[in-house]
Amino acid sequence: MMNNTATRIDWIGNSCRLLKATSAEFERTRPFAGLSIGTGIHLEPKTVALLMTLLAGGAKLVCTGNLNSTQPATVDYLQSQGVTVFATQTTDPAEHHRNLEAVVDARPDLLLDNGGDLFAIAAERPYANLLGGTEETTSGRTRLLPMREKLNMPILVINDSPIKQFAENKHAVGQSLFESYMRFTNRSTNGKRVTVFGYGACGRGTAACFRNAFSTVSVVDIDPVTALEAHLDGFVTPRREEAIRSADVLVTVTGFPDIVTAADLPLLKDGAILMNGGHFPWEIDVAGFRAHSDVAHIERYETDAMEALHLSDGRKFHILGGGHMANLAGPRPLGNSVESMDLGFTLQARCLERVAKGEVGAECCIVPVPKDIDAAVASAYLDLAR
Numbered sequence: 001m002m003n004n005t006a007t008r009i010d011w012i013g014n015s016c017r018l019l020k021a022t023s024a025e026f027e028r029t030r031p032f033a034g035l036s037i038g039t040g041i042h043l044e045p046k047t048v049a050l051l052m053t054l055l056a057g058g059a060k061l062v063c064t065g066n067l068n069s070t071q072p073a074t075v076d077y078l079q080s081q082g083v084t085v086f087a088t089q090t091t092d093p094a095e096h097h098r099n100l101e102a103v104v105d106a107r108p109d110l111l112l113d114n115g116g117d118l119f120a121i122a123a124e125r126p127y128a129n130l131l132g133g134t135e136e137t138t139s140g141r142t143r144l145l146p147m148r149e150k151l152n153m154p155i156l157v158i159n160d161s162p163i164k165q166f167a168e169n170k171h172a173v174g175q176s177l178f179e180s181y182m183r184f185t186n187r188s189t190n191g192k193r194v195t196v197f198g199y200g201a202c203g204r205g206t207a208a209c210f211r212n213a214f215s216t217v218s219v220v221d222i223d224p225v226t227a228l229e230a231h232l233d234g235f236v237t238p239r240r241e242e243a244i245r246s247a248d249v250l251v252t253v254t255g256f257p258d259i260v261t262a263a264d265l266p267l268l269k270d271g272a273i274l275m276n277g278g279h280f281p282w283e284i285d286v287a288g289f290r291a292h293s294d295v296a297h298i299e300r301y302e303t304d305a306m307e308a309l310h311l312s313d314g315r316k317f318h319i320l321g322g323g324h325m326a327n328l329a330g331p332r333p334l335g336n337s338v339e340s341m342d343l344g345f346t347l348q349a350r351c352l353e354r355v356a357k358g359e360v361g362a363e364c365c366i367v368p369v370p371k372d373i374d375a376a377v378a379s380a381y382l383d384l385a386r
């Protein structure tokens with residue numbers, strides 16, 4: 001009997017069953033032969049499964065990650081596979097921006113974007129061979145829409161697929177934010193009062209996961225129709241002030257800045273824990289909290305990526321992962337479940353294939369995943385699950 005040492009990257013790769021099947025097909029069909037793809041998406045083991053699928057399809061890859069979430073073992077692995085990587089595990093926006101620019105400067109034929117970072121640079125510095133590509137997130141779509149005329153090329157938005165909405169945003173983000181609260185703090189959720197800001201797809205799953213874990217969950221959403229939905233789903237929907245005042249745990253997952261700021265300091269309950277699940281680290285104004293004159297001192301749990309802010313009135317509160325996406329921050333960040341990412345990344349691979357083949361034109365600039373791709377990916381997943 002032979003024993004092999006397998007890594008996390010192997011585990012994840014073997015768990016991504018749809019991507020494995022797509023990879024085997026791409027080895028035969030080579031949709032990206034002669035093309036390069038620039039990517040700006042979290043560099044962690046699940047992304048490796050996607051990038052290996054694109055490599056199998058003949059692509060040359062130039063990659064960077066997102067702020068704070070780059071995993072060094074992933075970078076080493078990708079480089080060992082001949083992928084060009086411009087990424088370090090940084091929380092410095094300027095350093096991250098230089099990496100993004102390096103990817104665009106390589107003039108890739110296709111871009112796989114997450115948060116609109118790469119396309120925003122390409123809109124400012126257009127180059128002739130850019131065919132289009134994909135955008136992963138809600139935040140990216142919102143950011144790129146005003147640049148539509150400048151971009152004028154097919155950009156398929158993965159987030160707008162119903163599959164991404166329910167498989168990842170609703171079910172997986174909720175599970176992994178809940179898992180991250182436990183992983184960071186090792187504290188229970190039973191009997192805790194949890195306030196979730198934002199009741200979009202991600203917020204719905206987050207609220208449900210904490211409720212299923214025996215917390216009393218309040219929801220705050222600025223859209224009264226969405227807040228009504230939360231109310232009818234059985235969540236408490238107090239006014240914002242009361243929702244903050246009562247919370248043992250506050251989770252932001254809106255996609256917008258300054259959801260909880262230092263102006264809320266008088267409301268925060270002693271011992272409250274603040275965490276963010278939204279794409280950008282701007283939903284909790286961490287810098288504003290740290291600098292506020294009411295903060296007497298900050299206790300940093302360096303290896304656990306937590307901090308306790310002690311107020312001069314004797315209260316304290318905690319911030320997890322510096323306000324970065326908690327499910328990709330802190331010790332051993334796992335991110336969303338493998339199955340959800342296998343689905344979302346197979347949509348990515350199929351959408352990039354479509355753009356590469358020239359089967360979608362500039363009229364498809366910032367549009368959802370084509371319905372036939374959704375149907376094919378859903379059928380393939382169900383076939384594997386039966």
Ligand SMILES: NC(=O)c1ccc[n+]([C@@H]2O[C@H](COP(=O)([O-])OP(=O)(O)OC[C@H]3O[C@@H](n4cnc5c(N)ncnc54)[C@H](O)[C@@H]3O)[C@@H](O)[C@H]2O)c1
Nearest residue numbers: 137139198199200201202221222223253254255277278279
């Ligand atoms: N952590 C992850 O792994 C992960 C995965 C997918 C998406 N995301 C990110 O999560 C965020 C939310 O995504 P979504 O798909 O749920 O978006 P969404 O647009 O479906 O929902 C956002 C909700 O927030 C509400 N909102 C906006 N401003 C608010 C405010 N000031 N106070 C309270 N509510 C407010 C909106 O009304 C909306 O209902 C985005 O930034 C997205 O990129 C994170």
